[in-house]
Amino acid sequence: MEGDKGAVCVTGGTGFVASWLIKSLLQEGYAVRTTVRADSVVFLKSGALGILKACLKSKTVKRVVYTSSASTVMFNGQDVEVVDESFWTDVDIIRENLSPFMRSYMISKTLTERAALEFGTQHGLDVVTVIPSLVVGPFICPKFPGSVRLSLALVLGNQSEYSLLLNALMVLVDDLARAHIFLLEYPDAKGRYNCSSDTISLEKLSEFLGGKYPEFPIPSPESLGEIKGMKWPGVSSKKLLDTGFEFNCGVEEMFDGAIQCCKERGYL
Secondary structure, eight states: OOOTTOEEEESSTTSHHHHHHHHHHHHTTOEEEEOOOOSSOOOOHHHHHHHHHHHHHHSOOOOEEEEOOTHHHHOSSOOOSEEOTTOOOOHHHHHHHSOHHHHHHHHHHHHHHHHHHHHHHHHTOOEEEEEEOEEESOOOSSSOOHHHHHHTHHHHTOGGGGGGGTEEEEEEHHHHHHHHHHHHHOTTOOEEEEEOOEEEEHHHHHHHHHHHOTTSOOOOTGGGTTOOOOOOOEEOOHHHHHTTOOOOOOHHHHHHHHHHHHHHHTOO
């Protein structure tokens, strides 16, 4: 039976964001079909373009909402405090400065988002992209999401990842899912939309986690003062907020959900 609001296809349905999005769509009255990821994931624009071609061929798909990444706007070589949707990552900067895995992921995300938007323009397919920062919160997917693991580096004692949280940009998974649905339904949606609700420094994150969750040996803010790493520019979500969308939750809800879920799953 079709849902009251019609049918939606969500690709990669066992992933962190996709599985939560499916749950949210069902709660909103949509019928959902999904595809399942292969065990080994390679981030290729050819896969995304194949899906877009199928959408075009179907003649029934009204809009495609593509999940991108803040990595597509942040590495542009410009000395700015905040980036908006007009910024694009320079893949040459990524090649020169990041580890092989991060380099592969971020370059692929950047090239794929560009290709998806260009395909939509060339073929008259309505393509909107959502650009989230670090996605945090509870999860229903079968594996421990990498973004949640990274956000909990201070809790887990993963010292090699502390430098990635010097000024962490975050969004709750439920807010991100809601943003996808909002942009699916919003008639005037067009182009790219950053989706990031909170920014917190490593020291402030340590202070918050240590005060809220005293059962974990969180390193003190003072002990983290010498951590060096790349400082990310802020990501403006003004375009999304100007549509009338609102973020429901902040850092406290993100970590409450993530930590409770990790306890239930045996990760903490």
